[in-house]
Amino acid sequence: MSRRPTIVDVARAAGVSKSTVSNVLQNSPLVKPATRKLVEQAMGDLGYVYNRSAANLRGGDIGLIGLVINDLRNPFFTEFAASAQMTFAERGYATVIANTDEKPEIQAQVIASMIEHGVSGFLISPDYVPEEEGLETIRRAGIPAMQVLRRIDPRTDVFPFASLDYATGGRLAAEHLLGLGLRRIAFVGGLANRPVTEERMSGYRAAMAEAGLDTAAFHGRPSRAFGRDMALALRARHPEIEGAICFSDLVALGMLAGFAEAGTRVGTDFRLVGFDDIEECALTWPRLSSVRCDVARFGRESAEAMLAWLEEGRQPPPMRRAPVELVARHSSLGVPG
Amino acid sequence: MSRRPTIVDVARAAGVSKSTVSNVLQNSPLVKPATRKLVEQAMGDLGYVYNRSAANLRGGDIGLIGLVINDLRNPFFTEFAASAQMTFAERGYATVIANTDEKPEIQAQVIASMIEHGVSGFLISPDYVPEEEGLETIRRAGIPAMQVLRRIDPRTDVFPFASLDYATGGRLAAEHLLGLGLRRIAFVGGLANRPVTEERMSGYRAAMAEAGLDTAAFHGRPSRAFGRDMALALRARHPEIEGAICFSDLVALGMLAGFAEAGTRVGTDFRLVGFDDIEECALTWPRLSSVRCDVARFGRESAEAMLAWLEEGRQPPPMRRAPVELVARHSSLGVPG
DNA sequence: CTGAAAGCGCTTACAG
DNA sequence: CTGAAAGCGCTTACAG
Numbered sequence: 159m160s161r162r163p164t165i166v167d168v169a170r171a172a173g174v175s176k177s178t179v180s181n182v183l184q185n186s187p188l189v190k191p192a193t194r195k196l197v198e199q200a201m202g203d204l205g206y207v208y209n210r211s212a213a214n215l216r217g218g219d220i221g222l223i224g225l226v227i228n229d230l231r232n233p234f235f236t237e238f239a240a241s242a243q244m245t246f247a248e249r250g251y252a253t254v255i256a257n258t259d260e261k262p263e264i265q266a267q268v269i270a271s272m273i274e275h276g277v278s279g280f281l282i283s284p285d286y287v288p289e290e291e292g293l294e295t296i297r298r299a300g301i302p303a304m305q306v307l308r309r310i311d312p313r314t315d316v317f318p319f320a321s322l323d324y325a326t327g328g329r330l331a332a333e334h335l336l337g338l339g340l341r342r343i344a345f346v347g348g349l350a351n352r353p354v355t356e357e358r359m360s361g362y363r364a365a366m367a368e369a370g371l372d373t374a375a376f377h378g379r380p381s382r383a384f385g386r387d388m389a390l391a392l393r394a395r396h397p398e399i400e401g402a403i404c405f406s407d408l409v410a411l412g413m414l415a416g417f418a419e420a421g422t423r424v425g426t427d428f429r430l431v432g433f434d435d436i437e438e439c440a441l442t443w444p445r446l447s448s449v450r451c452d453v454a455r456f457g458r459e460s461a462e463a464m465l466a467w468l469e470e471g472r473q474p475p476p477m478r479r480a481p482v483e484l485v486a487r488h489s490s491l492g493v494p495g
Numbered sequence: 496m497s498r499r500p501t502i503v504d505v506a507r508a509a510g511v512s513k514s515t516v517s518n519v520l521q522n523s524p525l526v527k528p529a530t531r532k533l534v535e536q537a538m539g540d541l542g543y544v545y546n547r548s549a550a551n552l553r554g555g556d557i558g559l560i561g562l563v564i565n566d567l568r569n570p571f572f573t574e575f576a577a578s579a580q581m582t583f584a585e586r587g588y589a590t591v592i593a594n595t596d597e598k599p600e601i602q603a604q605v606i607a608s609m610i611e612h613g614v615s616g617f618l619i620s621p622d623y624v625p626e627e628e629g630l631e632t633i634r635r636a637g638i639p640a641m642q643v644l645r646r647i648d649p650r651t652d653v654f655p656f657a658s659l660d661y662a663t664g665g666r667l668a669a670e671h672l673l674g675l676g677l678r679r680i681a682f683v684g685g686l687a688n689r690p691v692t693e694e695r696m697s698g699y700r701a702a703m704a705e706a707g708l709d710t711a712a713f714h715g716r717p718s719r720a721f722g723r724d725m726a727l728a729l730r731a732r733h734p735e736i737e738g739a740i741c742f743s744d745l746v747a748l749g750m751l752a753g754f755a756e757a758g759t760r761v762g763t764d765f766r767l768v769g770f771d772d773i774e775e776c777a778l779t780w781p782r783l784s785s786v787r788c789d790v791a792r793f794g795r796e797s798a799e800a801m802l803a804w805l806e807e808g809r810q811p812p813p814m815r816r817a818p819v820e821l822v823a824r825h826s827s828l829g830v831p832g
Numbered sequence: 833c834t835g836a837a838a839g840c841g842c843t844t845a846c847a848g
Numbered sequence: 849c850t851g852a853a854a855g856c857g858c859t860t861a862c863a864g
Contacts, residue, residue: 162636164857175835180859188833205635208611211548211557212857215840220548222591222612230577233570240567240594247593247601252608254559255592256584257577264584271589274545275559298542299499382778418755418780441719443755501841512851517843525849549841552856 163204172200183208214276223253223464224272226265226282228308230257232380234406234434234453235283238307241457242281249465251278262287266295273299279468281460284310286352293317302467304474306460308354314476320460323479324354324433327449329361330484331403331431334447336369338490340400340429343371346388346413348405350377355405358433362403380405385412386419392428393420401429401490407436410446414489425492435485444488456480500541509537520545551613560590560801561609563602563619565645567594569717571743571771571790572620575644578794579618586802588615599624603632610636616805618797621647623689630654639804641811643797645691651813657797660816661691661770664786666698667821668740668768671784673706675827677737677766680708683725683750685742687714692742695770699740717742722749723756729765730757738766738827744773747783751826762829772822781825793817 165183169176174193181189182197189197200206214220223246227239243253254277256268265285272280273295280296280303292311296303305311309319328345335343345362348355359375366373376392378384385404389412392399404410410432417424424430425444432439435450463474488494502520506513511530518526519534526534537543551557560583564576580590591614593605602622609617610632617633617640629648633640642648646656665682672680682699685692696712703710713729715721722741726749729736741747747769754761761767762781769776772787800811825831 166857176858177835177837177860178833180857181834184859190833193833207636209552209613209857210611211551211613212840213859214548215546215552215842215857216859220612230580231570231573233568233573236568236570236573243567243592243594244596247605247608250608252591252605252612253593254589255580256590257580259581268584268589271584271587274547275557275589276546276548299544382775386778386780412778415778415780438719441723441749441752443723443752503841513842514844514851514853515849517841518850521843527849530849546841549856550843552841552858553843 162209163206164209165206167204168197168200168206171204172197219278219468220276221251222275222277223251224269224277224280224282225253225255226258226268226272226280226284227255228258228260228265228283228285230255232408233436233438234451235307237436237453238283238457238460241454242461245458245461246465251465258285260285269293269295273301277301279303279464281306281464282310283307286310302464302473304460304464304467318463318474318476318478320456320463320474320478320480322451322453322456323482324357325361327361327433327451327482327484328358328363328403329365330482331433331449332362332365334484334486334490335401335403335429335431336365336371338429341371342374342398342400344374344376344392344396344399344402346376346402346404347378347380347384347409349379350375358405374399380409382408382412382415385409385414386416387412389413389416389422390420393417393422399428401431403431404433407432407434407439407446407448410448410489411438411442414442414444414446425488425490430489431484432489439485439487444493447487447490448485450483450485452480452482499546500543501546502543504541505534505537505543508541509534556615556805557613558588559612559614560588561606561614561617561619562590562592563595563605563609563617563621564592565595565597565602565620565622567592569745570773570775571788572644574773574790575620575794575797578791579798582795582798583802588802595622597622606630606632610638614638616640616801618643618801619647620644623647639801639810641797641801641804643793655800655811655813655815657793657800657811657815657817659788659790659793660819661694662698664698664770664788664819664821665695665700665740666702667819668770668786669699669702671821671823671827672738672740672766672768673702673708675738675766678708679711679735679737681711681713681729681733681736681739683713683739683741684715684717684721684746686716687712695742711736717746719745719749719752722746722751723753724749726750726753726759727757730754730759736765738768740768741770744769744771744776744783744785747785747826748775748779751779751781751783762825762827767826768821769826776822776824781830784824784827785822787820787822789817789819
């Protein structure tokens with residue numbers, strides 16, 4: 159494979175100087191249309207490829223964004239990552255993406271690697287590791303970074319935080335079930351003492367307290383497997399519980415499967431509300447009620463906020479909460495007819 | 496934000512030349528341990544960050560892999576992408592990832608962008624667009640590239656192809672249902688005439704022909720929604736069909752929901768086999784039988800093949816088919832007890 | 833409007 | 849074992 163042509167080769171072929179070729183590349187209005195044509199022709203003939211590393215070296219922006227995700231296999235985060243990446247691509251940015259699998263060592267390593275690669279900005283859905291140094295490496299490198307969905311670093315003036323209004327979501331779900339006449343409502347799934355779990359539970363706790371009712375929480379990994387196991391456990395050991403708000407749809411979908419196995423009719427014998435409203439909720443039987451977070455929109459908006467910061471210097475507000483809404487379906491209302 | 500320190504700053508602080516700093520960076524055995532110590536100390540003090548763009552310019556490899564995926568939201572491809580990315584990360588490579596959403600224009604654009612960013616290799620699960628120029632842009636740039644899961648470019652000597660043994664998978668599924676005594680078995684989902692659909696169907700067709708039976712295919716998007724609709728349609732209009740092999744688990748999961756809605760007991764009234772064996776299959780009720788593709792392993796192996804090519808010059812074979820196996824569960828065997 | 837020159841941060845022979 | 853020098857492909861003032 160012979161070496162790739164450079165702007166010098168293009169310049170020679172077009173009979174101009176390499177500065178002129180560079181000006182064409184920059185879309186400089188200085189270049190005469192005829193000259194531009196000539197240069198573009200030469201580029202096509204030679205199969206010229208722009209070398210961003212070289213351009214970057216001289217000063218500019220490399221047009222690369224770092225996207226760090228704690229769990230890329232979880233459809234909630236997949237949707238977020240895919241939406242953000244597509245938004246960046248539309249605006250001419252490439253995205254380096256890494257799945258940290260909730261492991262702080264991997265997170266630290268990929269952040270270091272992305273800094274070396276010269277990313278212009280970071281969008282990070284971090285793991286939870288309060289004891290580590292947070293995003294200090296990024297601050298030292300002076301790279302704009304937003305923390306989304308989870309706040310790992312308290313310095314939101316440096317690392318703006320954006321998430322969804324989980325507290326309101328928990329309240330909406332609880333008020334919905336209370337409005338249907340339920341009294342014994344549990345919260346299922348989510349690891350105890352994690353901020354997101356606390357947020358999602360807080361609205362539930364508040365609504366239950368206002369109704370003068372006790373709460374009950376069954377914590378665990380936000381997975382289908384945990385949901386399935388909990389559905390079976392609730393039937394066996396807590397038959398008094400009439401309904402549940404789940405930490406996430408994955409838990410709720412697991413519970414749906416568990417109740418099917420136990421022969422419990424969801425929506426009638428037991429009322430269930432998920433959290434996130436992933437696509438699958440509208441496709442199960444019975445359909446799953448959920449708190450809609452519209453993470454696709456959230457991913458797009460987060461990417462746009464990042465781009466506004468990079469391109470126009472508009473730093474996002476320290477704290478943003480995107481609105482959520484309740485979508486009631488069969489699993490809480492019952493199957494009609 | 497003051498400018499980042501360079502090797503010259505480190506050299507000055509450590510009292511050595513910048514060549515020596517570079518040698519430390521390269522882990523050259525030439526450097527005396529004491530000198531190395533001195534340099535590393537200075538790096539730490541200054542918060543030095545290696546600039547890969549500059550290094551790349553001089554010749555070397557930038558340590559960046561381009562991962563191009565046709566549908567990042569589909570859990571099958573998410574799993575593939577996540578496994579490949581994690582494997583690359585373990586070996587010190589960063590991954591630029593892009594979701595093309597099955598759109599050829601986006602695919603062409605992201606490939607061009609990745610070439611500009613200097614990726615060392617490509618792993619591509621492409622869209623299907625026979626009429627375009629395939630991967631010619633990449634060939635011209637002289638970058639090693641593997642096509643996985645779908646073959647868009649016929650030049651497998653240039654772009655090695657790796658996929659799963661779908662034909663055998665289809666045969667195993669058909670033979671399984673035939674062995675249970677079924678005669679009227681349909682194939683559901685998958686767009687007609689797509690290579691993957693043809694491959695997955697071919698084994699089914701062969702097994703049915705050997706048994707002297709007719710085939711029936713109901714093509715459509717490989718989505719939950721299509722599966723749900725087809726389950727309802729089959730019950731209403733094709734009650735003679737006793738079982739189905741689905742193009743993918745998403746279709747099968749949709750059918751599971753549709754049958755639940757229709758009151759059909761899967762595993763007894765109707766027997767169902769999915770394809771891919773995503774995690775969810777073992778967590779539904781009834782549990783879904785499926786053709787296990789182990790895409791996590793396939794992702795890892797594909798990444799390793801790419802790395803062997805890049806690092807040791809071992810080009811992968813033109814064509815590779817990873818083995819698959821049938822996992823029989825409730826949806827075809829019935830729920831025990 | 834176009835060209836000659838310096839320089840971005842690194843690596844790579846080559847002297848010493 | 850360490851240092852001085854050239855050069856990777858581009859951009860950016862600055863002359864012309």
